[in-house]
Amino acid sequence: MLRRCLPRFCAAVERSVEEFDVVIVGGGPSGLAAAIRLKQLAQGREDFRVGLVEKGSEIGAHTLSGACIETHALDELLPNWRELENPIKQKVTSDGFYLLTEKGHYKAPYLPSMLHNEHNYIVSLGAVCKFLGEQAEALGVEIFPGFAAAEPVISDDGKTLEGVQLHDMGINKKGERTAQFEPGMIFKAKQTVFAEGCRGSCTKKLESHFKLRAPYNFQTYAIGIKEVWEIPKEKFEAGKIVHTAGWPLTAPGHENTYGGSFLYHFGDGLISTGFVTGLDYSNPYVRPYMEMQKWKTHPFVRDMFEGGRPISYGARTLVEGGYASLPKLHFPGGLLVGDCAGFLNMPKIKGTHTAMKSGMLAADSLYSSVFKDGGEAGVDCKEYYDAFKGSWLHTELHQVRNCRQAFAKNFYFGCVYTAVSSMFLKGAEPWTWPHHARDNECLKPAAQCKEIEYPKPDGKLTFDLLTNHSRSGTAHNADQPIHLKLKDDAKALDVNLKTYAGPEGRYCPAGVYEFVDDGNGAKKLVINAQNCLHCKACDIKDPTQNINWCTPEGTGGPNYSASM
CATH class of the missing domain: 3.30.70.20 (Alpha-Beta Plaits)
Known part of the structure; x- marks a missing residue:
């Protein structure tokens, strides 16, 4: 077993063991889609146990996204979802993409097809996950919120994943057991599906142990800072979407830092807004949080918020490497789905439908090749990759496989390349560019960079x-x-x-x-x-x-x- 993050004495603790057919780590869209699909396929088999562990206090507590979602994966998973009580209400009514300069803005006369949102919905992704969690529980999925998967459990010979160990409770700052100490259970499974999201802690260890990545297909990331605002009724336009790119990340000192923003009008007078900064930036004085605060001071943006008030805040990293960064998706006893594998479509700025589809493909592959006729533990489900290759998910990611690399070369080159790729190439180019460097390798020494000025928070627009x-x-x-x-x-x-x-x-x-x-x-x-x-x-x-x-x-x- 891998125990690098737990106190040393924990290896000697007697742990109770619970056995499942499948354990899913993570209660986001991909994990919940996998759980639902597995129980749909196993309909009538009461002995088929699917357990899902989620480290948040409840399903959706740690879920953060824009979010504007495509629903075709949901249509495949739950064809009757529109007939059920659900939080997916706000259709997109208008779409605009703007390039910001320091003081001005220019609306793009043409939107690449990948940025069209006319059939999509603006949602709280946390609320969507709660809805999916309810559907999963109704099918018999055993959900364990508030339980963190601390370690993968590997067979003694190191060849097979056997499940996960949950985090110990009741250990104090000094690493000592308290009166509340409870050793984390071991959830053993014939197959474990990892849906931990971006940079999953267990996934990171599995990638190393099972050598799921080659040196060239490392992942590259961005960080998204999000706020939700209540705005005056006269400024609210239900279903309106605004995306921006350019300033402040094109200002001096940023050295080709990549990123952009979104503003989504939804709910009862709410704007869901966020600012994304690529983590391959080179100037160590860049502050992604303050880039968002600075962005809100732009005249075009400021006007949308004035008179409103912020009610929520959060942040998360995003996987942006796309097709060129996908690891090996399967190994003996387990699979990777969703963001922990890297299925986000970066130029489309969407990952919910791709995450859900990957979870469904994993479930289909596992059930048909491992569980349909009983099921053995520790099988390497290679059929999952074959299913991915034959799906619309592969087609979608393959078509945009070079867009993030183009933006890394130059922001404006990236804009042109993405537009040309969307209109004409559609993935037909005979090359796949590698990513230029790991994000942590991109920082320059501070002595070679300019400090960046950020606005002093005013407590009304910036904080x-x-x-x-x-x-x-x-x-x-x-x-x-x-x-x-x-x-x-x-x-x-x-x-x-x-x-x-x-x-x-x-x-x-x-x-x-x-x-x-x-x-x-x-x-x-x-x-x-x-x-x-x-x-x-x-x-x-x-x-x-x-x-x-x-x-x-x-x-x-x-x-x-x-x-x-």
């Missing part, structure tokens, strides 16, 4: 980080081992601070990392783990990969409201 953070509902048990591990404490000062000016204090959207005076005229790094939004940006962007994000106790982290 300091901790004020906004209070709107995320984040809470952790304060007396538990820190879940953000430094592999080498000295690197934080000797490398990160001296060479890169302490970038973890800037890319983190939750105020987790602070360099403060140690009382002796020097600096020390303070890790405020209780603030963590579980976005994983630190695990991704740390220049020496010195930060290892592990799961805290279950239920810890953000508790996003239904509006998110």
Whole structure:
């Protein structure tokens, strides 16, 4: 077993074992779609057990997205969903894409087909997941919210995944058992489906153990900062969508930083808005959180928010590598689905329908090849990749496989290439460009870069980080081992601070990392783990990969409201 993130004594604890046919790790769209499909296929088999573990306090608590969704995967999974009580109500009514300069804006006269949203819906993805969770439970899926999968359980010979170990409860900051100590159970399964989302902690270990990635197909990421606002009725246009690109990421000092924004009008006078920054940026003075605050000061954007008030805040990382970054999807005893595999369609700015489809393909493959006639443990379900290759999911991702790489070369080249690819090439180009570098390798030394000026928060349109953070509902048990591990404490000062000016204090959207005076005229790094939004940006962007994000106790982290 792999136990790098747990206190050493835990290996000796006697753990209870629960056995399932399939265990699914993660209660997002891909995991829930896989669970529903498996129970649909096994209809009438009461002995067929599907368990789903979700580290959030409830299904949807950790789910964050725009979200404007396509529904064709949902149509395939639940053809009657429109007849059921559901949160998918707001159809898109208008669509606009704008290029921002420092003071002006220009509406794109043509939208590539991938950005057309006329048949789509604006939703709270957390609410959609709650709906899917209800459908899953009605079919007999056993859902365990508030339980974090801490470790993959590997066979003694190291060849097969046997399930997952849940996180221990009741261990204090010093790593000692308290009176509330409960050892994490082991959920054994014939097959385990990992739907952990972006940069899953178990998935990261499985990729290493089973060698699921080659050196060239590493993942590349972005970080999305999101706010939900109530706005005046006269400014609200139900179903309206606005996307922007350009300023402030094209301003001096950003050195070809990639990103953009969205504004979605939905619900009762709400705007769901977010700003995405590619994590392959090179200037360590970039602050993604403050890029969003700065963006809101643009005259075109400011007008949409004035007179309103923010009600929710959150952040998460996104997988942007697409087709060129997909790992091996199967291994003995397990499969990868959704964002932890990397199925997001970056130029379309959508991943819900692709995540759901991957979960359905995984379920179909598992049931037909492993469980239809009984089922053996530890099978390497190679049929999953064949199913993916033959699906519309493969076609969709293959067509846009070079778009993110084009933006990495140059923002304007990326715009042109994406438009040409959408109109004419449609994936027919005979090349697949590799990604230029891992995100953590892209930072330049601070001495080579310009500091970036950001607006002082005014408390009306722009906000300091901790004020906004209070709107995320984040809470952790304060007396538990820190879940953000430094592999080498000295690197934080000797490398990160001296060479890169302490970038973890800037890319983190939750105020987790602070360099403060140690009382002796020097600096020390303070890790405020209780603030963590579980976005994983630190695990991704740390220049020496010195930060290892592990799961805290279950239920810890953000508790996003239904509006998110």
